Amino acid sequence: MSAVRAGEVIQLSSRVRRLIANNPGAMTGAGTNTYLVGRDEVAVVDPGPGDPTHVDAILQAVGDGRVRWVVVTHTHPDHSPAAAMLASHTGAELVGSVLADDGHQDRTFAPASNVRHGDLVIGKDFTLEAIATPGHVANHYCYLLREERLVFTGDHIMGGSTVVIIPPSGDMADYLHSLARLKEYPIKSLLPGHGDVMGDPIGVIDGLIAHRRRREDKVLRVLRGRGELSLADLTPLVYDDVDPGLHPVAQVSLWAHLLKLEKEGRAGKTIEQHWLFGQQRWGLL
Numbered sequence: 130m131s132a133v134r135a136g137e138v139i140q141l142s143s144r145v146r147r148l149i150a151n152n153p154g155a156m157t158g159a160g161t162n163t164y165l166v167g168r169d170e171v172a173v174v175d176p177g178p179g180d181p182t183h184v185d186a187i188l189q190a191v192g193d194g195r196v197r198w199v200v201v202t203h204t205h206p207d208h209s210p211a212a213a214m215l216a217s218h219t220g221a222e223l224v225g226s227v228l229a230d231d232g233h234q235d236r237t238f239a240p241a242s243n244v245r246h247g248d249l250v251i252g253k254d255f256t257l258e259a260i261a262t263p264g265h266v267a268n269h270y271c272y273l274l275r276e277e278r279l280v281f282t283g284d285h286i287m288g289g290s291t292v293v294i295i296p297p298s299g300d301m302a303d304y305l306h307s308l309a310r311l312k313e314y315p316i317k318s319l320l321p322g323h324g325d326v327m328g329d330p331i332g333v334i335d336g337l338i339a340h341r342r343r344r345e346d347k348v349l350r351v352l353r354g355r356g357e358l359s360l361a362d363l364t365p366l367v368y369d370d371v372d373p374g375l376h377p378v379a380q381v382s383l384w385a386h387l388l389k390l391e392k393e394g395r396a397g398k399t400i401e402q403h404w405l406f407g408q409q410r411w412g413l414l
């Protein structure tokens with residue numbers, strides 16, 4: 130996504146506009162994508178971090194329209210904190226789901242009730258359908274814009290970077306199921322929370338599933354070859370193709386892979402708990 134400036138409004142389709150929050154970084158790419166759906170009645174999808182400048186940019190883009198809904202894919206701090214600010218300006222209804230806090234959740238997001246799979250947001254010229262997609266985090270939802278067959282994918286599918294699965298609220302097995310679930314919908318394009326619009330959704334989704342399968346195979350191969358290893362020792366072996374600067378994050382995804390294998394009875398911790406996360410030792414069963 131070259132030469133995109135924070136706050137600049139880009140028309141993506143007849144119903145959808147995008148602006149990017151000014152929070153670029155290793156985990157957020159160019160910044161969080163905020164989408165405006167509709168013209169007169171607007172649903173703001175993923176309003177972004179609690180940055181008053183970004184909220185002003187959203188309100189300015191909406192102009193004479195009215196923000197009726199603020200829809201969030203999940204409640205990580207780069208996606209939902211602006212929701213409360215926008216709602217207090219506009220009286221908009223909050224759509225999303227909250228989770229018991231795991232230390233990574235935006236506690237200011239408080240919808241009247243949690244969105245559920247299949248719920249609809251029906252505006253004057255659009256219909257958004259909620260699709261439960263746990264995995265990145267347990268309260269993650271994607272939203273299908275039915276009229277245009279576009280899906281807002283939040284952090285379920287990102288453009289240009291790999292989604293981090295943080296257990297226990299993140300779950301690798303759920304994540305893979307949720308990827309397969311999206312393929313059941315008639316989708317033309319994916320609109321991610323970070324990165325650019327993606328065509329060929331089936332190709333993208335199949336590629337992501339294959340990527341995780343390959344990584345899982347590598348975990349099994351390394352454990353088969355080396356025997357028991359600590360998370361800290363296993364990480365550079367399984368992620369030898371990844372920038373070492375990203376290994377602390379990769380270690381968390383590795384843990385998610387191991388928990389999936391544990392659930393399936395294929396791997397297990399050899400010491401039940403160690404006070405140091407990285408010193409948990411894992412082996413094949």
Ligand SMILES: [Zn+2]
Pocket residue numbers: 203205265284
């Ligand atoms: Zn997230």
